[in-house]
Amino acid sequence: EVKLVESGGGLVQPGGSLRLSCATSGFTFTDYYMSWVRQPPGKALEWLGFIRNKANGYTTEYSASVKGRFTISRDNSQSILYLQMNTLRAEDSATYYCARRDFDYWGQGTTLTVSS
Amino acid sequence: DIQMTQSPSSLSASLGERVSLTCRASQDIGSSLNWLQQEPDGTIKRLIYATSSLDSGVPKRFSGSRSGSDYSLTISSLESEDFVDYYCLQYASSPLTFGAGTKLELK
Numbered sequence: 001e002v003k004l005v006e007s008g009g010g011l012v013q014p015g016g017s018l019r020l021s022c023a024t025s026g027f028t029f030t031d032y033y034m035s036w037v038r039q040p041p042g043k044a045l046e047w048l049g050f051i052r053n054k055a056n057g058y059t060t061e062y063s064a065s066v067k068g069r070f071t072i073s074r075d076n077s078q079s080i081l082y083l084q085m086n087t088l089r090a091e092d093s094a095t096y097y098c099a100r101r102d103f104d105y106w107g108q109g110t111t112l113t114v115s116s
Numbered sequence: 117d118i119q120m121t122q123s124p125s126s127l128s129a130s131l132g133e134r135v136s137l138t139c140r141a142s143q144d145i146g147s148s149l150n151w152l153q154q155e156p157d158g159t160i161k162r163l164i165y166a167t168s169s170l171d172s173g174v175p176k177r178f179s180g181s182r183s184g185s186d187y188s189l190t191i192s193s194l195e196s197e198d199f200v201d202y203y204c205l206q207y208a209s210s211p212l213t214f215g216a217g218t219k220l221e222l223k
Contacts, residue, residue: 061211064117106162
């Protein structure tokens, strides 16, 4: 059974940093691109970026809104996806989801609040 | 960037009614479109992939289609559990983009 479980959300002050994790199981992690998506309260889903699979060199792509501040990485030995978020702003407050490449499986989300 | 214009933003409908939601792509995305369903607790589920392929376990009352740059999700006969939020997602090119969502409400 495919599972994706996010963790690491919480309350962070503006300008702070946080790393989210997405623990996966039930599939060959290195075969898949993995994405991060977020949803501010009451708003639409927003794609943040993805990290490619082994065959494509684990390279990354980002949305313009987070490029340079957020970094997606993966620990292939433990099948964990990460989202490192720096210089956080109030507008980064959202529920953050990880999803498998084709968006066929999603985690349950973890919530970040950026506030002083 | 490819813009996905989703309509309507909300839709009030009755049990048993047939409804269609639409996403219009600002550029050619071919068949690279998914439809997603989001429950009130935040759970997200893919319903349709590659424009018209039904995901395993998804009821056959859901269907996807394309006419030019317009992509549609049709629910043939609404059931109570269908009154949630729906999003389209294009994955033809980066950045991937979502529609703004449709909230389906019980009339």
